[in-house]
Amino acid sequence: MTQLAEKRDWIKNFFSETGSSYDEVVNRFTFGIDRLWKKKMLSKIPSCKKVLDLACGTGILTFAIKNKYPDCEITGVDITESYLAVAKKKAETLESKGVSFVHAPAEDYLPDKGFDVVTTSYLPKYADIPRLMHNINKMLTPKGIVIFHDFTYPTSKLLQYTFELYFKCAQPVGAFYYPEWKDVLIELPKVIRKSDWISEVTNAMSEEGLRNITVESLTLQGAAIVSGGKFKTLP
Numbered sequence: 001m002t003q004l005a006e007k008r009d010w011i012k013n014f015f016s017e018t019g020s021s022y023d024e025v026v027n028r029f030t031f032g033i034d035r036l037w038k039k040k041m042l043s044k045i046p047s048c049k050k051v052l053d054l055a056c057g058t059g060i061l062t063f064a065i066k067n068k069y070p071d072c073e074i075t076g077v078d079i080t081e082s083y084l085a086v087a088k089k090k091a092e093t094l095e096s097k098g099v100s101f102v103h104a105p106a107e108d109y110l111p112d113k114g115f116d117v118v119t120t121s122y123l124p125k126y127a128d129i130p131r132l133m134h135n136i137n138k139m140l141t142p143k144g145i146v147i148f149h150d151f152t153y154p155t156s157k158l159l160q161y162t163f164e165l166y167f168k169c170a171q172p173v174g175a176f177y178y179p180e181w182k183d184v185l186i187e188l189p190k191v192i193r194k195s196d197w198i199s200e201v202t203n204a205m206s207e208e209g210l211r212n213i214t215v216e217s218l219t220l221q222g223a224a225i226v227s228g229g230k231f232k233t234l235p
């Protein structure tokens with residue numbers, strides 16, 4: 001098995017049991033801050049016609065974008081079926097038109113249509129960034145923009161201590177109330193500590209010739225948004 005195939009199997013396994021409780025857990029375990037981060041991402045999305053939400057999961061961001069721009073056509077892509085099942089159910093309940101979901105690895109998704117905006121939340125630390133960015137660049141329309149969001153390991157010693165303390169408390173509490181999250185809460189801080197996704201994303205954006213690359217640190221250095229686009233000046 002290749003390294004990429006192994007990584008994908010690991011990801012599918014990592015997320016397989018948690019789709020149905022994801023929305024509740026992400027909201028509770030970030031103390032609602034995930035909603036603020038999503039709002040921040042939304043504030044960076046200009047009026048658009050076609051949007052691609054990579055690693056859409058249960059569609060939290062996907063439907064928030066649809067809610068902001070009801071006429072836009074939006075595609076969510078994810079590798080984990082149990083998360084997509086929740087997203088598809090939401091689309092049925094909301095009778096959402098112009099929202100579709102595709103089961104695929106984000107790095108391999110390359111339809112021959114252009115997107116004005118590509119978003120992704122919590123994917124960068126798991127992704128093959130150069131491959132992902134290469135395909136995103138091919139899919140972006142001439143004025144297209146891309147917005148990445150994920151957790152970050154703080155650089156400040158004090159905030160590193162807060163990060164470690166948070167997971168020390170979250171692990172037993174999470175395992176008690178949501179046993180299916182036990183392993184995720186153990187592995188997640190390791191993945192975050194190891195990841196250098198901001199540098200990887202900004203480097204890959206530059207390699208692909210994207211401009212206006214900005215990095216915004218969020219909430220006690222706990223996350224960041226990196227964006228860039230094909231345009232010369234901000235829209």
Ligand SMILES: C[S@@+](CC[C@H](N)C(=O)[O-])C[C@H]1O[C@@H](n2cnc3c(N)ncnc32)[C@H](O)[C@@H]1O
Nearest residue numbers: 055056057060078079080083105106121122126
């Ligand atoms: C923590 S969830 C975030 C879901 C959603 N973006 C959100 O913010 O609510 C992470 C998602 O990334 C997906 N994922 C991880 N690696 C992926 C990859 N290489 N391709 C597609 N999806 C991936 C997982 O299946 C999971 O649904």
